[in-house]
Amino acid sequence: MKKLMIWTCLLVLLTACSSTSEESGEESESPQDVTLVLDWTPNTNHTGLYVAKEKGYFEEQGLNVEIIMPGEAGADQLVASEKADFGISAQEALTKARVQDIPVVSIAAIIQHNTSGFASPQDKNIDSPKDFEGKTYGGWGAPVEREVISSLMKQENADAEKVEIVNMGNTDFFTAVERDVDFAWIYYGWTGVEAELRGKDLNMIYLTDYSEKLDYYTPVLTTNQKHIDEDPELVKDFTKAVSQGYQYAIDEPKKSADILIDAVPDLDPELVKASQEWLSPKYQDDAEQWGIQEKATWQNYADWMYENGLLDQELKADEAFTNEFLPEE
Template structure:
């Protein structure tokens, strides 16, 4: 079995009063020294790599940027959009300081020797779902029998779909797997390229249902955690080498991001406005409802933002191990830490 932990020491969560006190400060407590230095000398550079093009998963980052909270903390932030080299590779190689990533990428990266560790859950609840046109009548996993699933053919993707269908008493062998025709399920479903595909509720479902007015149905993964595990997608990761050599920089950066995400939960409209100010090409009709949706899904409460759970990590890695997607001796406990939160 993979090496797992049932508990992990993490900082005590702030009380509501303490959280309000922190928000009242111009500079997060963990950044005080950097901010004081920043008034007399150049701001400290910090690079944050996105996992995708800018979207509402990044609300806390752009809100903090728009409010000037990074600069107040003595930080000069560079946002890097993903390229041919993955963000995890950049962080592991010391070419970036922090990265938005996903648990399903971090685990295999660590298996290959990458020096990366998760330090915060950006979205506590997995917002993945299977989306279909309502007319196709897919209301539960076993309804996928005889249907076509459009995907990328990934091993984890297939294992999760198989587990969902089997758990509901269906036969996954009766589900046809076909490749995605485009990266836009609106186009593919409209052209009857397949019957269902994997999307994210906070973006794809809102865009298709609320913006485009399509009559769609979804099977949210969060409704089937008795069949498949939850996992963190996205999360924030750093290198353990950087954590040891310049903890103050990472601590400060995450403090500001925490403030940004907490405020995004309290004021999703303000967060949407901040994202659109920096990325005006995004569709306001999509960004605003997405921001309001995520305000209720980033974490149970603003004070809980970022906290990871040992049981979630353990169950996810156990699923990977069961399906030969992670080695039996994978050290789950070493893959994540909450020590920068607090």
């Protein structure tokens, strides 16, 4: 009887230790560290990312996400070299990267349609691409700028050689057009909205009004091909959390704007709120769900780039993007 009691006590003790050990193991399982690099300084293109972090969507997927700035290397370079797990890019940049065998893949479209265009103060009287003649364009020195300007001007039998192109560097749009530039390429959701708040009337020439081939995805969410091949669960979990973040930003523009403002106090709160109100409906727009990408969109823009001498070879569109990690509706 005495031996039976001893064995019973030992069994209870061992069971308790085993249970405690299992519970301890579950509690001590730390989240996976993940690095996300932005394409530019934080703005409303990135709101869903900050929402996912603040609302705990990343944490629910077992991820500890650090959001970093791109620095001189650039987001694509950091993702390609595995110095960042995920990044923000644009279809035009990623298309060039892919034909150079840089292993970066788009896993979601952050904004469904291209919201960029050529902006100018109304008093410059630039109402159409033909009016670019005799004007000065301020850009950032990329070959694609001249080709886009030329492409639009050709449709109106205008001469792109009559446009002076200068590099604006870090000069902001408003300073540049008051000083030595007549028009520049902007995203209306940020700079255009800022113009409204400043009481500055702009003429906008949207790329999508002149060519469906210029309706590309900008920005996009990216990762390295190696993650897709070797750790698809990480990519799936990360994309699910980001998708939740952008869905919240679609449904709650005011609350999501507040989240971005709290996360990045240097931003102008008035601009963030106005920009968010303008941009939130455009994240998904007419797509079946947020983030979805169409092969035709990738192929059309790549064809345009190739036809205009911006690519050395044609893009294999199927390899540049994927929808497989988006949550099932």
